[in-house]
Amino acid sequence: MQRLHVGDLCGVIEQYDLPYTKIMLPMEFEVDRKTVSPLGIEDKRWEEGQLLFPQRFPRAVVERDKVPLGPFGIAGQLQQRPYIRGGNMFKASWFVESVPAVPKGARYCRHWDLAATKATGRTGQAWTAGVLLAELNGEFWVVHVKRLQGDPDEVRNAILLQAKNDGHGVIVSLPLDPGQAGVVQKRDMLRLLSGFTVRVERETGKKADRALPLTGLCSGGLFHLVRKNDPLRDMWIQPYVDEIVAFPGSPTKDQVDATSGAYATLARGFNYFNNNYHRSDLGVGVAREEGFGDSPNEHLKGKRGQGGARRAYRRQKNF
Numbered sequence: 001m002q003r004l005h006v007g008d009l010c011g012v013i014e015q016y017d018l019p020y021t022k023i024m025l026p027m028e029f030e031v032d033r034k035t036v037s038p039l040g041i042e043d044k045r046w047e048e049g050q051l052l053f054p055q056r057f058p059r060a061v062v063e064r065d066k067v068p069l070g071p072f073g074i075a076g077q078l079q080q081r082p083y084i085r086g087g088n089m090f091k092a093s094w095f096v097e098s099v100p101a102v103p104k105g106a107r108y109c110r111h112w113d114l115a116a117t118k119a120t121g122r123t124g125q126a127w128t129a130g131v132l133l134a135e136l137n138g139e140f141w142v143v144h145v146k147r148l149q150g151d152p153d154e155v156r157n158a159i160l161l162q163a164k165n166d167g168h169g170v171i172v173s174l175p176l177d178p179g180q181a182g183v184v185q186k187r188d189m190l191r192l193l194s195g196f197t198v199r200v201e202r203e204t205g206k207k208a209d210r211a212l213p214l215t216g217l218c219s220g221g222l223f224h225l226v227r228k229n230d231p232l233r234d235m236w237i238q239p240y241v242d243e244i245v246a247f248p249g250s251p252t253k254d255q256v257d258a259t260s261g262a263y264a265t266l267a268r269g270f271n272y273f274n275n276n277y278h279r280s281d282l283g284v285g286v287a288r289e290e291g292f293g294d295s296p297n298e299h300l301k302g303k304r305g306q307g308g309a310r311r312a313y314r315r316q317k318n319f
Contacts, residue, residue: 003075003082007251011082027052027062027078072249082246089211090244094218098227098237102143106136109199110146110166111173111261112159113254119149128155129254130162132170133262139222140263145236145255156192163196173265176202199265203257208248210260213267 003010013020024035029045029052036042045052051062066074075081111133115126127147134141146162148154163172172193176182186200203210217223225241227234243250250256 098225102134102141106134109171109262109265113258116152127254129258131258135266141224173199
């Protein structure tokens with residue numbers, strides 16, 4: 001069973017729990033993945049690292065073949081894993097635990113990684129992904145992820161609706177395309193998001209390089225997932241974890257890149273009073289979208305009432 005990525009044929013079978021029998025025999029035995037099938041087929045090995053067929057592939061041959069394969073090839077070709085054991089850049093153990101809520105006083109940013117193609121069913125097709133990230137005292141929380149595959153108009157409408165749902169307390173962050181096309185896109189998005197705090201900035205470097213600061217946060221226990229224990233509101237979590245654990249070998253990288261963008265905005269100290277942001281003079285409006293209704297504006301409402309939230313926004317706007 002060769003594995004290529006989390007969205008390959010085997011991954012789809014596992015995701016939808018299709019009626020197939022899984023027989024997995026890795027080259028080097030892993031005790032926690034021993035195969036025992038309903039057909040009576042059982043991996044007879046018992047020691048960690050035992051070879052599958054030492055008469056045909058002795059240890060010297062296996063070690064020789066590992067060199068050109070590299071870590072990702074070893075995982076997929078020899079060990080039948082879609083990613084390195086325990087995770088690639090991001091370890092699976094970092095995302096086992098979650099928290100129910102973000103502490104009050106946190107700053108919020110939703111960064112969008114953009115795509116503009118409708119779903120075709122093709123594996124690895126890009127998504128538009130908007131990751132809502134919160135920060136307080138150098139600690140970060142992933143609160144929600146919005147994903148879609150749609151044409152440019154559908155993407156624009158989704159971004160606007162989500163901004164209304166998030167509220168004016170959330171920075172909207174967008175990537176800037178190079179050249180004249182980027183200038184036109186920037187003006188279009190600023191008009192669309194009139195009334196919201198918007199950051200539009202060109203991204204540089206490779207996706208993996210932009211994601212590197214997040215690994216330190218994760219390993220240090222400063223990066224958390226917010227789980228509401230509601231199947232509808234938490235349905236974004238498993239696809240998010242699948243992608244980030246397989247990254248950079250995942251078939252799609254949109255959610256990780258959106259997380260990197262949100263982190264860059266919050267970590268650089270951008271806020272409502274920073275001139276790098278574009279503001280307009282429209283009033284406050286909040287819409288609701290099914291699946292996520294935790295607007296950070298609710299923290300303001302809890303402290304000062306809805307009128308206080310509006311007054312706070314006007315002070316920010318007019319600074």
